[in-house]
Amino acid sequence: MDEAMSLDSSLGEAVSGRGHPELNEEEEEEEEDGLYYIPERRPSLDLGPAPMDIDGRYFMEQALSPSQSYGSMTSEGGSTLPEDNDGFSTSLKLERADSFSSCYSIDSDDCEKKTPKIRSEDDVKDKTDHFQPIIKPNANRHPSMTLAFTFKIICDTLRKLSEGELRRFKWVLWSQYPQSFSTSPQSMDTLDVVDRLLDCYGLEGALDITKNVLTYMETRMVLNYLELSCKRYEVQYDLREHLREKFCQDISIGGEKMPFSDAYIEVPISSKANNGPNNEHEVLTIKKLNSHRNPHTKLFTKDILGHEDSDSRSHSLVLLYGVAGSGKSMLFKKFVIDWIEERSHKNAFFLFPIKCRELKKLRGSEFSLITLIKTLFPPMAKLEDGDLKFDREVTSLFILDGLDEYKANLDFVNITLVTDPKDKQPLDILLVNLLRGRVHFKSDAVVLSRPAVSFCNPLDVNFQVKELCRFGDPDKDEYFRRRFRDPDQAARVIEYVQSQKTVHIMCHLPLFCRVVADEWQRAFREQGAAAAGGALPGGITRLYTQLLLVLLQQRWLTRAPERSPDQHAPFLMHLGQMALEMQERCGFKIHQVDRDDKEWNQEAVVNSGLCNKYGLSQAGLYMLDVLTFLHPTIQEYAAALYVYISFRRDGKNVFEKNFKDMVLSKLKGPKAADLYKSAVEKSLQHEDGRLDIFLRFLFGMANATNQQLLQPFCGSSAPIANFAKDATSLISKKSRDCQHPKRRDNLQRCLEELGA
Numbered sequence: 240m241d242e243a244m245s246l247d248s249s250l251g252e253a254v255s256g257r258g259h260p261e262l263n264e265e266e267e268e269e270e271e272d273g274l275y276y277i278p279e280r281r282p283s284l285d286l287g288p289a290p291m292d293i294d295g296r297y298f299m300e301q302a303l304s305p306s307q308s309y310g311s312m313t314s315e316g317g318s319t320l321p322e323d324n325d326g327f328s329t330s331l332k333l334e335r336a337d338s339f340s341s342c343y344s345i346d347s348d349d350c351e352k353k354t355p356k357i358r359s360e361d362d363v364k365d366k367t368d369h370f371q372p373i374i375k376p377n378a379n380r381h382p383s384m385t386l387a388f389t390f391k392i393i394c395d396t397l398r399k400l401s402e403g404e405l406r407r408f409k410w411v412l413w414s415q416y417p418q419s420f421s422t423s424p425q426s427m428d429t430l431d432v433v434d435r436l437l438d439c440y441g442l443e444g445a446l447d448i449t450k451n452v453l454t455y456m457e458t459r460m461v462l463n464y465l466e467l468s469c470k471r472y473e474v475q476y477d478l479r480e481h482l483r484e485k486f487c488q489d490i491s492i493g494g495e496k497m498p499f500s501d502a503y504i505e506v507p508i509s510s511k512a513n514n515g516p517n518n519e520h521e522v523l524t525i526k527k528l529n530s531h532r533n534p535h536t537k538l539f540t541k542d543i544l545g546h547e548d549s550d551s552r553s554h555s556l557v558l559l560y561g562v563a564g565s566g567k568s569m570l571f572k573k574f575v576i577d578w579i580e581e582r583s584h585k586n587a588f589f590l591f592p593i594k595c596r597e598l599k600k601l602r603g604s605e606f607s608l609i610t611l612i613k614t615l616f617p618p619m620a621k622l623e624d625g626d627l628k629f630d631r632e633v634t635s636l637f638i639l640d641g642l643d644e645y646k647a648n649l650d651f652v653n654i655t656l657v658t659d660p661k662d663k664q665p666l667d668i669l670l671v672n673l674l675r676g677r678v679h680f681k682s683d684a685v686v687l688s689r690p691a692v693s694f695c696n697p698l699d700v701n702f703q704v705k706e707l708c709r710f711g712d713p714d715k716d717e718y719f720r721r722r723f724r725d726p727d728q729a730a731r732v733i734e735y736v737q738s739q740k741t742v743h744i745m746c747h748l749p750l751f752c753r754v755v756a757d758e759w760q761r762a763f764r765e766q767g768a769a770a771a772g773g774a775l776p777g778g779i780t781r782l783y784t785q786l787l788l789v790l791l792q793q794r795w796l797t798r799a800p801e802r803s804p805d806q807h808a809p810f811l812m813h814l815g816q817m818a819l820e821m822q823e824r825c826g827f828k829i830h831q832v833d834r835d836d837k838e839w840n841q842e843a844v845v846n847s848g849l850c851n852k853y854g855l856s857q858a859g860l861y862m863l864d865v866l867t868f869l870h871p872t873i874q875e876y877a878a879a880l881y882v883y884i885s886f887r888r889d890g891k892n893v894f895e896k897n898f899k900d901m902v903l904s905k906l907k908g909p910k911a912a913d914l915y916k917s918a919v920e921k922s923l924q925h926e927d928g929r930l931d932i933f934l935r936f937l938f939g940m941a942n943a944t945n946q947q948l949l950q951p952f953c954g955s956s957a958p959i960a961n962f963a964k965d966a967t968s969l970i971s972k973k974s975r976d977c978q979h980p981k982r983r984d985n986l987q988r989c990l991e992e993l994g995a
């Protein structure tokens with residue numbers, strides 16, 4: 240006789256009058272073999288432990304009614320209830336008349352029982368034990384094991400059974416735990432069966448019973464699925480907690496701690512890249528340099544990979560560009576926190592956020608995907624290699640921040656194929672395979688980078704290039720409102736920003752907003768209410784100098800540590816000279832063909848972040864790589880810095896091109912007044928104002944506070960001293976001679992920058 244049947248029989252089906260019309264004939268026959276009728280009345284609860292036994296053997300969790308908790312569940316964690324195998328969807332009963340108490344109310348009228356032949360007591364005990372739910376104390380329960388989770392996992396498991404197996408599952412349940420069902424579970428759909436199990440036996444009990452029945456049915460694969468799923472959910476929970484520790488701490492802004500959500504402003508993402516720089520300018524009208532004819536749409540964090548609910552089986556790779564300080568790392572954090580809080584990307588079972596700066600430290604070693612994941616995410620080590628098969632059930636999402644910092648030529652063309660997650664390979668090869676979705680059954684990847692990394696378009700994946708948008712005007716104000724808790728201070732800063740057109744435009748860059756806020760915070764601290772005056776000490780030049788220092792500090796600390804701070808000056812001179820030439824001809828693009836110097840490009844775009852790279856479509860035929868400064872005013876600042884440092888370090892007036900003048904000034908010794916006179920005359924030659932902001936910066940650099948900040952680039956030379964008087968008389972004279980009101984106005988602004 241089939242072992243299954245004998246066991247069933249030995250325990251007793253217990254309900255003689257209740258046939259099982261659903262059983263197939265074979266089962267009926269076997270059942271008949273193993274049973275005989277005892278016309279004796281038997282309480283139904285003698286077959287197994289009653290869920291409410293209070294003999295200390297069971298720790299029953301007084302579970303919430305499952306129906307209270309299932310509302311938001313689906314098999315994928317979404318918001319609709321899953322369909323049963325039978326194809327009809329089941330809705331959960333919100334009010335059930337038959338929970339708990341119903342477990343005890345059955346059988347009372349049975350007069351004739353179909354009970355098993357009684358074999359030895361041990362035999363019965365053995366077989367009975369097979370079905371005992373081992374209910375552990377709640378204290379040992381893994382926190383991932385919630386009612387919703389348990390419900391989902393059992394439902395998912397039962398869906399793996401074939402129709403016949405499911406019937407058999409229900410039949411075994413019915414025979415072993417009759418007290419739990421007022422009618423045969425065959426007529427119940429899966430959700431109701433699971434609901435009932437949870438109701439009667441609690442979380443661990445329901446799981447144990449499911450496992451026991453599956454073990455008994457010898458459906459090894461389904462049992463493995465259940466066990467592995469439980470383990471994976473535990474690890475997913477632990478991974479979430481691990482990431483929570485790392486990412487959900489308050490962030491420090493301007494020396495103050497603040498919850499991330501209070502600091503973060505949602506910046507949209509452009510559905511297309513290569514939008515070019517923001518060319519809005521206080522004085523000039525600069526043609527937009529983008530290469531798109533079609534408008535792009537704006538997306539939010541949750542939309543990065545496309546529609547949340549899309550179940551595309553093809554691997555998606557999104558390359559998200561953003562210039563330096565555009566908020567990529569903030570977005571990265573937001574992305575992770577949203578996943579932890581289950582606000583977005585819920586279809587990603589595991590999220591692996593990786594800082595490329597950290598990944599870079601591992602270069603030189605070989606890793607398999609599994610060892611890499613276990614190294615970077617310790618909770619993953621709980622899973623055996625075999626459990627990390629990353630099958631269809633488990634979608635992973637990799638998000639990499641700062642691929643430009645990884646600094647490797649990732650070869651997407653001559654790819655060494657890696658398909659086995661246990662296969663050890665050099666990190667670069669593994670990374671390429673990971674990004675192309677080769678080594679992982681189902682994964683997606685989002686890569687954040689300064690616009691220097693370019694991939695060839697991998698045709699075998701769903702590849703998209705997107706770009707982080709800039710702060711819009713309301714975002715700029717919102718940033719300051721969040722940054723300054725004192726509304727008066729916030730209002731004062733907003734008023735200042737709005738009154739300075741160049742500052743207002745530059746605040747499209749979140750990092751610039753941070754610099755402005757830091758400067759105002761310092762001013763409020765040092766001057767208190769006096770800072771109400773309106774302007775910042777050091778004018779706008781100081782803000783640009785601070786921005787430069789932040790970017791250079793990053794260059795030195797993280798991106799190019801091999802270059803000491805002394806090496807900043809030659810780089811800045813090089814960049815500045817080019818900026819001045821471009822400014823004089825009112826040019827704002829550097830064509831890659833003109834400047835096909837990889838190392839220089841690397842310094843300008845990746846290491847310093849002062850430049851931006853994007854593709855410009857050539858009559859729709861091909862894309863030409865173009866470099867620009869982060870913003871035209873950064874070009875003007877770089878040009879002014881070149882003029883200033885040349886004078887301070889080398890005593891050189893870059894505007895003196897005439898050999899005789901050069902010799903004469905060498906003999907006289909460098910004079911700031913001469914330099915500034917040449918610069919003013921040069922700027923006034925251009926009626927369109929192309930050198931206006933440049934000139935303001937140049938005067939601003941002679942301001943005492945700015946000279947201090949710029950001293951590291953000027954060697955041991957003494958600062959420009961006692962210049963205010965000379966500058967005032969120079970500006971007055973030139974203003975008198977100048978016919979153009981806008982240029983005259985600009986000369987006054989130069990004096991303000993100088994602080995004279």
Ligand SMILES: Nc1ncnc2c1ncn2[C@@H]1O[C@H](COP(=O)(O)OP(=O)(O)OP(=O)(O)O)[C@@H](O)[C@H]1O
Pocket residue numbers: 492502503504505506561562563564565566567568569570641689718749750751753793848
């Ligand atoms: N969405 C945002 N909300 C609020 N502040 C932001 C936001 N994005 C950026 N910031 C501010 O700008 C600063 C720079 O942002 P972040 O470091 O994210 O830029 P990034 O694009 O990663 O720069 P890099 O290319 O240098 O790595 C942050 O420290 C923060 O103060």
